[in-house]
Amino acid sequence: MGFFDIFKQKDINQGIKEYNTVSGAVLLDVRTPQEYQEGHIPGSKNIALQNIEKIASMAKDKETPLYVYCYSGSRSSHAVSILRRMGYTNVTNIGGIAAYAGKVER
Numbered sequence: 001m002g003f004f005d006i007f008k009q010k011d012i013n014q015g016i017k018e019y020n021t022v023s024g025a026v027l028l029d030v031r032t033p034q035e036y037q038e039g040h041i042p043g044s045k046n047i048a049l050q051n052i053e054k055i056a057s058m059a060k061d062k063e064t065p066l067y068v069y070c071y072s073g074s075r076s077s078h079a080v081s082i083l084r085r086m087g088y089t090n091v092t093n094i095g096g097i098a099a100y101a102g103k104v105e106r
Contacts, residue, residue: 010073013101015094016041018067025065026058029097030079035071039104041097049075052082065090072096 019025027044029036036046047054049070059066066088070076073095080093097104 010093010095012069012073012095012097012099015067015069015092016100016102018092019065019094022065022067025067028055028058028066028068028079030068030070030075031097037106039097039106041069041100042103042105044069049079049082052079053086055083055086055088059088062087063089065092067092067094069094069097069100071098 016027019027027041029040029044029046030049030052031046032048033046040046045058047058055066066083068076068079068083068091070079073093076093076095080091083091
C-alpha cells in the first residue's frame with residue numbers, strides 16, 4: 001500500500017460483495033436513525049456513530065466480521081477506529097452509501 005492509497009475512496013459496492021460472501025458478518029450503518037429510515041442497504045443494522053458502544057449487544061464476539069458504512073465514508077472511518085480500540089479485530093470501512101449502486105430499503 002502506497003502513501004496516497006489512504007486517500008482513495010472505498011468502493012462500497014465491492015465491500016457489499018465481500019460482505020455477502022463472509023459467514024456471520026454484520027453490515028453496520030453508522031448514520032443517524034433518521035438517515036437510516038430514509039434509505040439503507042438491505043440487511044444492514046443501524047447504530048449511530050455516537051452510540052457505537054452499543055455494538056456489544058449485536059456483536060459479542062470481538063472477531064465478528066464488521067462491514068461499516070455511512071453516507072460518505074467519513075463517519076464509518078471514525079467508527080472503524082473506535083471499534084478497533086474497543087478490541088474488534090475484523091472491521092472494514094466500506095465507504096459511503098452515496099456511491100452505492102444497489103437496492104435501498106426504506
